[in-house]
Amino acid sequence: MKYKISIFFIIGLILYLIxxxxxxxxxxxxxxxxxxxxxxxxxxxxxxxxxxxxxxxTRIINNLVEEExxxxxxxxxxxxxxxxxxxxxxxxxxxxxxQESIPxxxxxxDLIEYFKKNSDKYFxxxxxxxxxxxxxxxxxxxxxxxxxxxxxxxxxxxxSDPFFLGKNFVDATIRKIENEFGKDFSLNFLNVELNKWIGxxxxxxxxxxxxxxxxxxxxxxxxxxxxxxxxxxxLQSKRDExxxxxxxxxRSEYKIYINPDLQI
Numbered sequence: 001m002k003y004k005i006s007i008f009f010i011i012g013l014i015l016y017l018i019x020x021x022x023x024x025x026x027x028x029x030x031x032x033x034x035x036x037x038x039x040x041x042x043x044x045x046x047x048x049x050x051x052x053x054x055x056x057x058t059r060i061i062n063n064l065v066e067e068e069x070x071x072x073x074x075x076x077x078x079x080x081x082x083x084x085x086x087x088x089x090x091x092x093x094x095x096x097x098x099q100e101s102i103p104x105x106x107x108x109x110d111l112i113e114y115f116k117k118n119s120d121k122y123f124x125x126x127x128x129x130x131x132x133x134x135x136x137x138x139x140x141x142x143x144x145x146x147x148x149x150x151x152x153x154x155x156x157x158x159x160s161d162p163f164f165l166g167k168n169f170v171d172a173t174i175r176k177i178e179n180e181f182g183k184d185f186s187l188n189f190l191n192v193e194l195n196k197w198i199g200x201x202x203x204x205x206x207x208x209x210x211x212x213x214x215x216x217x218x219x220x221x222x223x224x225x226x227x228x229x230x231x232x233x234x235l236q237s238k239r240d241e242x243x244x245x246x247x248x249x250x251r252s253e254y255k256i257y258i259n260p261d262l263q264i
Contacts, residue, residue: 029255030068032061034262040064041264057264065256066247067091073250095243106234114234115223121233122226125173128189129214132167133160133199137206145200145207152197152209161206171216181205189215 040060044052052060070091079093106114115122133148135141139161148158165180178186185203192198192212199209223230 028253029257030065030072031257032064032068034259036064037061037258037262038264061258066251069247069251069254070094072254106231106238111227111230111234112223114237115226115230118233119220122230123220124218125175126189126218127171127173127216128177128192128212129170129172130210130212131169132163132208132210133158134163134167134205135200135207136161139206141206142200142202145209149197149199149209163205171214174218181208 037060041052041057044056044060067087071087074091074094077094133145133152135145135148148160151158169177174186174189177189182204185201185208188198188201188210189212192215194212194215197209197211200207201210202208
C-alpha cells in the first residue's frame, strides 16, 4: 500500500514539475546587461561627439527597453529569430502593424485642431540681416571690442579677427543666430535698433559689434499655406501615439533588470 502511495506521489511530483516546466515563461523578464548599455552609450558618443548627459542616458536605456519589448511582441507573432539587426527590423515591423489603423485621410476639423494646438511648429521666425566685427576671446576680446566700438562711432577704421561663419548674415532667423552664436547673444536682437552699431556683445566665441540693416517680424502663416505639412505632421503624430499607447499597455507586463551600480 505504501509502495502504491509512493508511486502516486512520485508520479504527481513528476507531473507537477512537468507542468512548471511547460508553463514557466520568462518572456516577460528583460535583463539589460552592462555591456549592452555601455555599447549603446559609446555608439551615441561616436555619433554626437560628446558624452551623453543623464537625461540622454535615460533616453538611451528607455529606447533599448522599448525596442526589446517590441521585439518580444514581434517574436510572439513568429516574425523572425534572434539578432540585433533583426530585432530593430522586427520592432519597426510591429510598429508599422500597429500604425495601420491610423486613417490616411484626416478631416479638415482634425487638421485645424492640430494646427491650433501646434501653432509654434509653423510659426515663421523673425529674420535679421546684419554684419559684424568679431574679436576672439583668445585675444583680449572685451577690451579690443570696446575700443573698436568707440572707433566706429568716430568713423575710425578698425582691425578685427576673422570669424569662421563669415562676416555677413542675410535673413538669419533668431533660431539660427542662437544656434551659431549662443542664446545670450541672440537675445540682443530682440527690439534691436536698425542701422546702428551695437556692442560689444558677448558670444560663445568672444565679443562682437553688430550692425543690423533689416528685420522681418515673425508670423503665423495661414493654415492653407502649410496644409500639406500639417497633414503629414498630424498623421505622424497619430502613428507615434499608437505606438506609445501600445507600449503603455504591455510595458507593465515586463520585469526590467538593470544593474543599479553600473558606472558610465
